[in-house]
Amino acid sequence: MSASLDKRREETAEKTGPVLDITGLSIAVRGEDGEREVVSNLSLTLGRGETLCIAGESGSGKSMTALAIMQLLPKPAARIAAGTIRLRDAERNDVDLTTLDERRMRRIRGDRIAMIFQEPMTSLNPVLSIGRQLTESIEVHTGASRAEARRRAIEALKSVRISEAESRLKQFPHELSGGMRQRVMIAMALALEPAVLIADEPTTALDVTVQGEVLELLRDLQRVHGTSIILITHDMGVVAEMADRVIVMRNGRMVEEGATGDIFAKPQATYTQELLSAVPRIGEGPGRRPSRRDDGTANDHVAEINDLSVRFDLRGGLLGRVNRRVHAVEGVSFSIAPHETLALVGESGCGKSTTAKALAGLVPYEGAIRIGGRNLSGLGGDERKAVRRDIQMVFQDPFASLDPRMRVGELVAEPLLIHGIGSKQERRDRVAALFERVGLSADQMELYPHEFSGGQRQRICIARALALRPKLIIADESVSALDVSVQARVLDLLKELQSEFGVAYLFISHDMAVVENISDRVAVMYLGQIVEMGTRDQVFSNPRHPYTKRLIEAVPVPDPTRRRSRFARLDKEIASATRKVGDDPQRLTLRDVGDGHLVAG
């Protein structure tokens, strides 16, 4: 370790001038209609030990900039059209990365500049052990022996707080959770103590409690090693928690640059102001509406779910008998009144989407689901189809949930066709009206899905869900994939449609701030069961269950003045919902702690 100590001392001594200096960077991408610039004339500097956040929405060029620094632009489609990228690190390298050939660049990648990516699930090679993936770059860059590389790999895993580091080396990526994999990615990136770490949306794919932990880890490691970090994110909460300085990008250009406090307190550029005002915040988001109480009588509920369980059987053994079971949803009960928005929140794998699927008739279930007062399980095929008309879904990914070969007008008309509603002309008129209503124009009906942006596609999905005039729309992470400004507009649209048509929403989300802004009531799920349920104010202002508290505390606050020194740390990995047959999970009982606020245990 003395070598690295020396290196650190040297770095402290060298604390003059930026470690990375980009001037006039332009990146061009060749498309069908010729070359166009995706990054134009970008200049930035990164100081030693500094965290610079590049914030912006999709298509702003932030990821392209990161790939350009690494010289990993997808060739031959993309190229650096102009500009220099100078690296000046403690080893007194002072080179323009754009002039290096592949061989010399390879020596810098991973060693002097390391990178971590958004998707920890797919960024590690599934067929190589964690150990192999960690040691290979150590071996390549330092020429260390296998044993020495292994020792350093264990050290790196320990530094990212992975327990039993030694035995982890033998594990494969699929044996680790998402948070663990991202920590392995960080260990891999930091094992060689690079001067610069580029983190491209490192926590976007992670659950909020895990996100907190990863962010804290990055901060700690920076404190120890003095690494300079470029953090690319669309999440202004993450920016406020992490950044020393912020660059806001839009359409390939820098629109504003400044210290984090200044950017949040008095943003200069109009775009920054818009961006910040679109960010949903707990307790003060735009268009937040007053909390309402469920005052409907039990009879006029749109949907009532009683003791719902969804279990998936896993087979094994010589005869392929069921020996294990995934208890995805376990004894969940709730009801939704007309005009009401009930939010179902929780982290990945908690059973919120499965609950929605059961409600929409997409998975077999046990328990009772009553739609408009009629129990689904007692109905015949035709009746059930008629009742199902009242429930429609809007999914997360607007790119995947529209058939690319159908015109969007046909897509929206399809539910009408399936249920045999109206003549061809009537259907057309109704679809045209729906298009106008969701903020598109009727002449766009003839286009195909790929001709629309993500936000527009989600509007098409909403129009499709509305076509049958349902009583309940299930929105499963429907705004999670959208940029904040688009997200804010789609949320507004959902609210308008609710007051206009009286439709109820089952709003499923992992984003606590969005939930806090749109919902009337909130149910928190953990491991297939509801642990807390109440009005929005009850749950957010007075969370009672420890899990709810942890969930709310972990949300990064888009306000640098409220930056926390420590994130709540997970005491253990979230337990698994897969259990042996016969070993059923313990059912939680909800008790009323006042005014209909239900809490487990």
Place this chain on the structure above:
Amino acid sequence: MITYLGRRIIQSALILLGVSLITFALLYLLPADPVRQIAGRSATPETVENIRRQLGLDQPFVIQYWRYLGGLINGDLGRSYIQRSQVTELIVSRLPASLLLMVGAIVCELAIGLTMGLIAAVKRGTPTDQTLMVASFVGVSAPQFVVGLLLLYVFAVRLGWFPIGGYGTWRHLVLPSLTMGILGAGWYARMMRSSMIDVLRQDYMRTARAKGLARAAIIFRHALPNAILPVIAMIGIDVGIFMGGIVVVESVFGWPGIGQLAWQAIQRVDIPIIMGVTLVSACAIVLGNLLADIVAPFIDPRIKLR
């Protein structure tokens, strides 16, 4: 693993039972009468009936099949109608030649196909890629007897590097293996190319590059094991395709394997041999698939056999 194997063996036995039933039923329904073939054109109706009774072919289908199964359990595939010898012995004496040919063919097709596919994927969009893909297309579409005769003409007749036909040394093996392998090589080249292109696009390939690894390490350590998985599943199925090809190739090269045996038996409606060869082929296919499935978890740790 042991439970998995146990279950697969039970499944395999059921598959073989099904194959035997279907083949037996098809041969029973066949308009060609094996007794007429044995007795010859000039035989009297009495002789024909006698032979029919001797062979048990006058019995109803269920009894015939039941008897056959009884023999099968004891490893007895019956006697050839024409050659009068045990089918088991005939097959056992010819099986090694066919297995050797099959191994040779698999080596050829993998060596040629995987190399071509790998190069084409890495050089995607270049003239090299296009040339290789045209070549693979030719390999896939050329009929085996044409390829066989062409190889014979060039390498045996003109150049004299390899013998024209027969069985014995490694030299005899080369041309028949190549003939069988070229078809598969075309398929494997195309499969490997698309599989590899898919893998090269994955996020973990970007991670590997971001680590500063050399190109060779990226391709051979990170990409190849991922890309080869679908190919391995294919090898299992391939054994079945070979069984068809082996009849043609063994005839062209005079290779004394079960392909020739089957060909002769079909011409003479020698039902016990046809049944025997079919069952052996089915066994080979089942085994090939089982082997492919057992190998897969060694390459991809995500696959668990249970």
